[in-house]
Amino acid sequence: MIIREVKPAGLYIHVPFCSSVCPYCDFAVTIAGADRRSAYLDALDREVAGSADHGLRFDTVYFGGGTPSSLAPDQLARILATINARLDLAPDATRHIEINPDDVSRAAAAAWRELDFTFASLGVQSFSDEVLGFLGRRHGAADARRAAGTLLEAGFTTVSVDLIFGLPGQTADDWRRQLETVLELGVHHLSCYQLTIHDGTVFGRRHALGELRELDEDGQADLYLMTHEILGGAGWEGYEVSNFAAGADHRSRHNRKYWDHTPYLGLGPSAHSFVGRRRWWNQRKSRLWTAAIEEDRSPIEGRETLSDAELFFEAVMLGLRTADGIDRDALQRRFGDEVAAFDEPAVERLAESGHLLVDGARIRPSSKGMAVAEGLVRTVLP
Ligand code: SF4
Numbered sequence: 001m002i003i004r005e006v007k008p009a010g011l012y013i014h015v016p017f018c019s020s021v022c023p024y025c026d027f028a029v030t031i032a033g034a035d036r037r038s039a040y041l042d043a044l045d046r047e048v049a050g051s052a053d054h055g056l057r058f059d060t061v062y063f064g065g066g067t068p069s070s071l072a073p074d075q076l077a078r079i080l081a082t083i084n085a086r087l088d089l090a091p092d093a094t095r096h097i098e099i100n101p102d103d104v105s106r107a108a109a110a111a112w113r114e115l116d117f118t119f120a121s122l123g124v125q126s127f128s129d130e131v132l133g134f135l136g137r138r139h140g141a142a143d144a145r146r147a148a149g150t151l152l153e154a155g156f157t158t159v160s161v162d163l164i165f166g167l168p169g170q171t172a173d174d175w176r177r178q179l180e181t182v183l184e185l186g187v188h189h190l191s192c193y194q195l196t197i198h199d200g201t202v203f204g205r206r207h208a209l210g211e212l213r214e215l216d217e218d219g220q221a222d223l224y225l226m227t228h229e230i231l232g233g234a235g236w237e238g239y240e241v242s243n244f245a246a247g248a249d250h251r252s253r254h255n256r257k258y259w260d261h262t263p264y265l266g267l268g269p270s271a272h273s274f275v276g277r278r279r280w281w282n283q284r285k286s287r288l289w290t291a292a293i294e295e296d297r298s299p300i301e302g303r304e305t306l307s308d309a310e311l312f313f314e315a316v317m318l319g320l321r322t323a324d325g326i327d328r329d330a331l332q333r334r335f336g337d338e339v340a341a342f343d344e345p346a347v348e349r350l351a352e353s354g355h356l357l358v359d360g361a362r363i364r365p366s367s368k369g370m371a372v373a374e375g376l377v378r379t380v381l382p
Helices: 034-049 073-086 106-114 129-134 141-153 172-185 202-208 217-233 253-259 286-294 308-319 328-335 344-352 367-371 373-380
Strands: 009-015 057-065 088-099 119-125 158-165 189-194 237-240 243-245 264-267 272-275 278-282 300-305 356-359 362-365
Touching: 009 073, 009 253, 034 073, 034 264, 034 286, 057 073, 057 253, 073 088, 073 106, 088 253, 106 141, 119 141, 129 141, 141 158, 141 172, 158 172, 158 217, 172 217, 189 217, 217 237, 217 367, 253 308, 264 278, 308 328, 308 373, 344 356, 344 373, 362 367, 362 373, 367 373
Parallel strands: 009 057, 009 264, 057 088, 088 119, 119 158, 158 189
Antiparallel strands: 189 243, 237 243, 264 272, 272 278, 278 300, 356 362
């Protein structure tokens, strides 16, 4: 049995353009000139216009990619105008944009603020020139610092930086310096991602040739726990496995929706949507997505309907990635006792080993638990 709450939804807009493709990147990105960008904007207008019948009210809008900041402010304004005209957007909706340090200038930051973007995610990846070179990034460490300062001066409510950790040969000292730089800059939020080597990328090919190796699991876990230690010591909270905030006001309101089954609608190539128990996703390749819309065909590439058991598994998996954890009573009310069953001795063992914090019906992961979050769900479910 599913009891659905009607919560405001999140709107995700995928902007697939990048000025070059990074050797580790597995996202749906493309390098394209003015014509393809213009075709994208036309197609997006049409996809937004055709999405009103979902009947959703949105209180977050997230421009991700790709590199949304590579669109000109008037192109971003056009997308926002279409959204405002066609969809039900709450007046206080949070607007979130991913920004590449290369694109940051005072004028650009002021233009993004004019468009009411309040949450800026800056794709720094590293504050080391050497690492940035290895990652194939076009910006340097000084550019990244300058960009963060410019966004702070422009008055974004939350300035977040993205960092990658677990690079081949990365030392604890190096990662400590990265985290100290985050704190020195005075930004409000950090998203940090473990380097994952994907097949089909340049790094994937180098990995297959034996030229590249990810840091071993223990090394990764040590760096991850150091993140909690250093940022926690500065009063920050690790509120989700990959996300840290300098206070609850700086948590990402949009990303929360992905973690607690709040509905979200994704528009643009590769974007995913989730409503109730239905999930669907768009054509991953920008050309196929654009062609489908131009030819009046659906740009949706696939869809699935989740069973109660699948939804419950996801709710536990996603919940145990967040500091708020899960409420077993609420899950039992939502799914019924038969579906929402736990392996009680396993929960007790994980509490004794310090991976889980159990307080009545609520189970939360400790930082040690978050370091092995992938394994928690399989352990606590029968
Ligand atoms: S800038 Fe980001 S989205 Fe674009 S290619 Fe690099 S990692 Fe991928």
